[in-house]
Amino acid sequence: MWDGEPRANRAAPDDPMRAPRARNGRAPDVFRLGAWTPMREYPESEPVDFAIVGTGAGGGTLACRLAEAGFSVVAFDAGPYWRPLEDFASDEQEQTKLFWTDERIVDGENPLQLGANNSGKSVGGSTVHFAMVSLRFRPEWFKSRTLLGYGADWPLDWREMWDYYTEVEQALKIAGPVTYPWGPKRPRYPYREHELNAAAKVLARGAEALGISWAPTPLATVSAPRGASPPCVYRGFCTLGCSTNAKQSVLVTWLPRALRAGAEVRDLAMVGRIETDAAGLASGVHYHREGQWRFQKARNVVVAGYAIETPRLLLMSANERYPGGLANSSGLVGRYLTVQGNQACWGVMDEEIRSYKGPPSLAITEHWNYEDRGKDFFGGYSYMSQGPLPVLWAGVQAGARGLWGEALMDEMQRYNHSVGLKVVSEYMPQERNRVTLADEKDALGLPIARVTYSWCDNDKRVNRHALGFMRKALEAAGAREIWDQEDDTCHLNGTARMGDDPRTSVVNGDCRSWDIPNLWICDGSVFPTVGGANPSLTIQAIACRTADRIRALARRGDL
Template identity: 35%
Template sequence: MTVSPTADVLIVGAGASGATAAKHLAAAGFSVVVLDQGGWTSQSDLPGDKPEFELLWGNHQWHPDPNMRSRAEDYPTNLDDSEQPVYMYNGMGGSTVFFAGVWSRPMPSDFRVRTLDGVADDWPISYEDLLPHYEATDYDMGVSGLAGNPAYPPGGAPPLPAHPIHLTGRKMAEGLNRLGWHWWPGYSAIPSRAHGRQAQCERLGVCRTGCVIGAKGSADVTLLPEALRHGARLETGARVARITLDENGLANGAVYFQDGQEKFQPAKVVLIGANGIGTPRLLLMSESARFPNGLANSSDLVGRRLMLHPFGSVVGLYEDDLEDWMGPAGTQIECMEFYETDASRGFVRGSKWHVMGTGGPLEMATRWQIGEGVSEEPFWGEQFTAKMKQAVGHSIDWIVHAEDLPEEHNRVTLDHDLRDADGLPGAKISYTTSENTHRILDFGLNRALEAHEAAGATKAWITFRNFSSGHNLGTAKMGDDPETSVVNRWGRTHDVPNLYVIDGSVFTTSTATNPTSTICALARRTAEYLVENRREQEVSTA
């Protein structure tokens, strides 16, 4: 087995969290090694600037579902017991390569849902604890937005000006004004002007298929080059098989496969940022005599409380040409009107909305064929041209994100019958959408229909009522009590004092907002903690 020199810090995963930690720890003088099972994604290979981009994005090479994509760096997921698919991307930058760039924060109430609403658990930290890290990562990722949103407490302005509100956002804002509902220009990790290594957004509208000009705040553009500049070593095609322990029960590195060879990377401290599916999979694969049920799993919560954060979608058609394909794709405006609990609605917590483009003709054709109340209408033949002319360029899409409360039966376990390219077990996903989440979505989607009507839509319908967002959260819960959580408020596992989890696995609750901003803020907070406590941190010397 090949053994590399010992690193101060080993990071598993080069997505949003791993890249954030790598940049800040390397800049602070730590020797950092990052292992990722994927490689670099070339902007020239991305489908977004090609006429057939919708076909390319949906095919096996770029599909967001690893089961469909089936690249060598992917691992299979067993979805037999899951209502939802699982979306993620393996490689440098992780899923940020294909995220829409929506950069919203949760509300202060999200950290106190047990206290306020009697459900789930309070986070051991507050919005205020994360605020300086939110503001710092806004700069790291080139966030554009407008300060002063009345839905949030006061805070610093985004580092870049907001993008102009597109025609779709303006039209819908007019409708919300008529209803008296909250709206605000959307926040995007997409720069309105050149910022650091990021180019200025050219408003191509293909953000979800990968940014072909290097504008979007994906971690391979914004963070990993800075980590490299400060001396971090990034290993591609490095699939970690298990985290190892020394005789004192401290993490001392990881065994991984690269180019068909088994290798060992020793380290003094280990951070895992492999997302809400990959992190519990790795911890469960790292079982030992000391941890027979999986590493850091004395609470039996590793893999449990999976939140897939389902969303719904409501499309409206308008007589005006709205150029709805134009970017940034992630969000034109957002609405927090129905975010907080109102007991009269018949559920707890709520939803966050944002206006997105409806994509190209292929996506719009799909919306006609699956939409509630329109799927049975004649579509092909002579109706096809009329319906597509009515829709393409004339549509607005409301995305309704529901808070997905944690339930222990929703979980990730190992599937030893499914194997990845190196023979390691796949992940089995067990997930059922809760009744409370269904009620949040039903309520929000009906209100979104009202918003379309107020904005003057000629026709509107629900296209998705309950669908996975690709936000994989909650499978290594953060908390103060070792019996009821996996990691403490700094992301350090209760069972192994030099092993940290830094990705969305640690979410105590899912919130109703897109999670990447919070994932980066948490990873940066953990990195800062390690820097400030480097002399007190227990480390492996084996």
């Protein structure tokens, strides 16, 4: 039992939110209490090959793969460097420390809810709190304009992506079913599927009653021991950080590899501006750490801050040569912000469900991602079983359903009988949905992000279709008193889209900006469309591909 072991540093507890841990030639060993692992360090005055801003699914993965390819890499993150075993409590309120809770302004017809479910501030990024759902895109989505008639084509080939998906699934030892019901053949998942909880069995019942396929969700939490990661113990706090390290986040997978390969990680390091030189090339990053602004020289800069911080940094880096911000000759930096619908149907069952046990989304159907008949909308959706913990659940009952007073208190007492299905649906990329800079400044004097979002008619149609279908599925599974949660969205993509044309995209298929050849963007921002699947596996696959492309370009002298 870990909690009985003495803490190595009990006498002088360090607070990873106040003082950086990765320094003096060492970084936290994320698998052991109070332990350290050696870390190479690079001087600021000598340009490193790559300065990477952000250590999440995009930046952390890329840092690993570039370091393993022999490049010198320094990766910056604004968040703390956690040791999950000693820093994570089993508590919803305490664990909000994993989220990006700095102020952001939201507006538009359908203002986004940010923070908790879609924005991480940790070394390892949002993967420290993600729900571990690890899905491949439907192949046609990479050419949705040409093949499906909506959105935009990606400058990537799905067959190439299929191989990178396999690499990531192996790297994270994804636990999934022996056969997956949808899409082209894929290799077996490395680890066996997880046991279903009652909430997942409700999804299965509903799907079978309606005659569609379902599957145990492929998840990035191990179902058997893996190195220093023990198998998942089904404690159910996954979206608040995994305190046992069963979850295969970037923090415990790609980053330890990156350190071993010679990368440096700088935690609590907020990058505020990218510098460009007389030739118009990126020359390094200004970052704030330990109370002062510093500068790291670099031959290449990669922005990987996810779809709000990435455009914010590019826009904040505007200078005389690039008055509209970096990489922004198309005017599209910050535009086409695209989230996914995250509506839900909830009801109560006679049986006890206790959906707080186990990973929150143990069962899935991607039926409506792969079936195009019977749709009155473009795009697709998947839906999954759910396991909201009390604070989140009360927030949904009070916020989305409007309960308060005795009605709320009574409803909450049916928590153990409550069950729901929640969608991840494809919203359309719209130029008007965007990230801009507000007049208001943050604690470092940097302009905060303003995030504007409005649903289009197609978004509303997919919401209706998904809610209608999930309601039928819940009814068929035996739930009653079903109600719709209409307000939620999830995931952030698309504010620096990739494409084939510099006039209509920010980066090319290699995640290289059209305007500044040594400036790269590698995170969900590059998605031209979002599909109806959680994006993390695709972000990591793109990062792996980008690393291979950079190595190939370097070999032929094109870096």
